Amino acid sequence: MSLIDFSTLSALAATSASITQPCSCCTVPLDAWQRLPTSLELDRFEEVGTLVADAYDEPSFKEYHPHGTRDDSPDAPIAPRYYPANRSQVARCLNCGRYYLRYNEAGGYFTELRIRALRPELLVDAA
Template sequence: MIPVLNAQELLALTSEQHDQQCSNCASHDFSCWETILSTFDRYSLKTVGTLQHPDAEEIWDEHHPNGTTIWSENAPIAVGFHPYNRCTVDQCPECSTVYLRYTEYGGYYVDERIRVVKPELITQAP
């Protein structure tokens, strides 16, 4: 069973990240939500947790108190809000970089998205 992580646990996980990323992780920025490209080895990542609490009601609201958008590099990582509340937490076994991943299901497409976790963006939103 994959553990459900809260904001503090996600922050603690980022403390394990190395100063230098491995070649796979350094090959893409992923500072904001991006489609996972075929040039990135997503299968090398290990799922270490989820932010999707099984008992939580579906929340589609986003948290952008400073006028950011979902696509902003400085958008807060607000665990209880969309899309974070639908994410798995993955970590690179080589350099310990932490990523958030979720799948966007549109009307005619499926898009796997990824974002690197920057600890300074993790927030305890109400």
């Protein structure tokens, strides 16, 4: 899977934001990171790339929240070099073409697929 750079990610986010047709992928608000809703069918998404810079290196758990947001905040920035975006794949809905970030949260005794809408106004190319 190919690494998606910031300019490509920005273009995908802009494309996603321009889609206005109703779709099952957006019946549940996905503005913040959350567990994959049961209403979403995984086979209706295709992975188009990754934000994982090196598949053999453990990505950082450092988060980027300069304005006091949290990862479950709808207005939290999407900073590709920071957790959890730095562990994400970019997926496209096959029905409407909207783009989402997905990653597998693993901790303790569980794993959980999480998803968030790719929103251009929240993208930050933070170093």
